[in-house]
Amino acid sequence: MKLEALLTYLHELSLQIDANPEINSIEMDSRVVKEGSLFICINGFTVDGHDYAHQAVLKGAAAILSEKPLDVSVPVIIVKDTKRAMAVLADVFYGQPTQALHLIGVTGTNGKTTTTHIIEKIINKASKKTGLIGTMYIKIDEEQYSVKNTTPESLTLHRTFKEMLDKGVTHAMMEVSSHALHQGRIHGCDFDVAVFTNLTQDHLDYHETMEAYQFAKGLLFAQLGNTFHHDKAKYAVLNSDERATEEFIKMTSAKVFTYGIDHTADVMAKNIVMTARGTKFDLVTPLDTKTVHINMVGKFSIYNILAAVSATLVSKIDLHTIIAAIEEMEGVRGRFEVVDAGQNFTVIVDYAHTPDSLENVLLTIRQFAEGKVFSVVGCGGDRDKTKRPLMAEIATKYSNEPIFTSDNPRSEDPMSILGDMEKGVTGKYYHSIVNREQAIFFAVANARKGDVVLIAGKGHETYQQIGNETFDFDDREIAVKAIRELVSKDNIKISNIGTEREVDNNEIL
Numbered sequence: 001m002k003l004e005a006l007l008t009y010l011h012e013l014s015l016q017i018d019a020n021p022e023i024n025s026i027e028m029d030s031r032v033v034k035e036g037s038l039f040i041c042i043n044g045f046t047v048d049g050h051d052y053a054h055q056a057v058l059k060g061a062a063a064i065l066s067e068k069p070l071d072v073s074v075p076v077i078i079v080k081d082t083k084r085a086m087a088v089l090a091d092v093f094y095g096q097p098t099q100a101l102h103l104i105g106v107t108g109t110n111g112k113t114t115t116t117h118i119i120e121k122i123i124n125k126a127s128k129k130t131g132l133i134g135t136m137y138i139k140i141d142e143e144q145y146s147v148k149n150t151t152p153e154s155l156t157l158h159r160t161f162k163e164m165l166d167k168g169v170t171h172a173m174m175e176v177s178s179h180a181l182h183q184g185r186i187h188g189c190d191f192d193v194a195v196f197t198n199l200t201q202d203h204l205d206y207h208e209t210m211e212a213y214q215f216a217k218g219l220l221f222a223q224l225g226n227t228f229h230h231d232k233a234k235y236a237v238l239n240s241d242e243r244a245t246e247e248f249i250k251m252t253s254a255k256v257f258t259y260g261i262d263h264t265a266d267v268m269a270k271n272i273v274m275t276a277r278g279t280k281f282d283l284v285t286p287l288d289t290k291t292v293h294i295n296m297v298g299k300f301s302i303y304n305i306l307a308a309v310s311a312t313l314v315s316k317i318d319l320h321t322i323i324a325a326i327e328e329m330e331g332v333r334g335r336f337e338v339v340d341a342g343q344n345f346t347v348i349v350d351y352a353h354t355p356d357s358l359e360n361v362l363l364t365i366r367q368f369a370e371g372k373v374f375s376v377v378g379c380g381g382d383r384d385k386t387k388r389p390l391m392a393e394i395a396t397k398y399s400n401e402p403i404f405t406s407d408n409p410r411s412e413d414p415m416s417i418l419g420d421m422e423k424g425v426t427g428k429y430y431h432s433i434v435n436r437e438q439a440i441f442f443a444v445a446n447a448r449k450g451d452v453v454l455i456a457g458k459g460h461e462t463y464q465q466i467g468n469e470t471f472d473f474d475d476r477e478i479a480v481k482a483i484r485e486l487v488s489k490d491n492i493k494i495s496n497i498g499t500e501r502e503v504d505n506n507e508i509l
Ligand SMILES: CC(=O)N[C@H]1[C@@H](OP(=O)(O)OP(=O)(O)OC[C@H]2O[C@@H](n3ccc(=O)[nH]c3=O)[C@H](O)[C@@H]2O)O[C@H](CO)[C@@H](O)[C@@H]1O[C@H](C)C(=O)N[C@@H](C)C(=O)N[C@H](CCC(=O)O)C(=O)O
Pocket: 028, 029, 030, 031, 041, 042, 043, 044, 045, 046, 047, 048, 049, 050, 052, 148, 149, 150, 151, 152, 153, 177, 178, 179, 180
């Protein structure tokens, strides 16, 4: 595409270029610039992309999009906000792919990954090809690609949507993080359905207040557009049991469709009964009421199911197919995943890394635990510090043997993260073992028949980030190793160490 043609879509009143090169690709990272690329300079949180313009030209950039004049040998197009312009250019360069896709966005503090996977399962059951973007990967039909962010920036998004279309995908579902909403990463995404799961504390390091966090989430509904598509309605799928829903209804002009358990909604779960293999409930929908059996436990799982049922119902998938899919659904990797290596107690790996999710998971476990509940819990470094004492408090409140440990410490001192957690539990009984593998071994070694060991926080993750290094680490593998090595020996006993810290500062993580 010629530069001049591309730029017409920016609708700038005064844009001047003195050359009109062919643009073969658009890039925001100088390291991947190729011959004929348009390089977009983004002033980021860490570095300023404008400083890499020279490097981009050396690698063959045909033009630069910048927020200031640059002394380079290729045309420089100056705009007020390169990030906003990037979304426009990416959308047009890749042929406005989201207009051709049925796009479902899911936002909320917890449940996005799970809900998008349930939606994927339902839509696949309806024999349609899907694409999924989220925390675990980008998945196009059966192919998976690794990701850095839950919601990538606009350039990657539109490139991915184009690839989906090229591969025959008709329906795409994506997690939409509050960071992405706040940073405009989803500008230009033409969503058909926007889903809200819930809003509880997280990410206050970034948003600072819950009001600002809620506002960011609300942008998804505000950005559903302010026109009525007569042949294709836009839907805001909202949780009627959440307070923020009232605000989001005001923020959107789209059709509102609700789901809930406690408050009246379009889709509801009634007569909920936990069974040996999951949960049974009456699924009430505007079309029919059916008793369903799902393989997942916990009220939070029912919310995710209801959200997915609602999103697919308004996407015109028939109820029969929806029910068949949710009854087959086995759960999502690293979410309430049971690790079975032949031991006589239950081990669960779960991605709970917020106070609310930890509380939900522990409350669910307590419904079926016959013996003690062990919880191995840590908090990520370089993330919301205010959730640390809260998560520690929840772990001590709902488990018999809370074991505080490291999650991904990142650039922070693991001991100081533990210290932040411990501030929430002064005088209470807990263990602190800074090395995560040792913490898991400790829990497994001390669990007995009928007990439940929850290993929380890292779910599907197969790594641990300590400082600048990333080590292989998979809670599920470590749990299996611990079970195999320790369970039969029965030789380690818990000493009641009260509030003493069972940590060794010299330990190598
Ligand atoms: C705080 C934040 O959101 N940061 C995001 C931001 O990074 P940044 O602003 O620091 O980027 P930067 O490193 O300063 O680079 C600026 C520009 O220079 C360019 N550059 C840089 C180096 C170079 O050699 N050449 C070059 O051209 C970069 O490509 C970029 O265009 O833009 C990057 C590219 O889009 C993101 O990957 C990055 O997410 C980081 C990794 C991150 O940790 N983000 C978290 C907070 C986040 O967004 N999380 C949510 C999920 C939360 C949840 O669901 O719980 C998410 O959606 O992932």
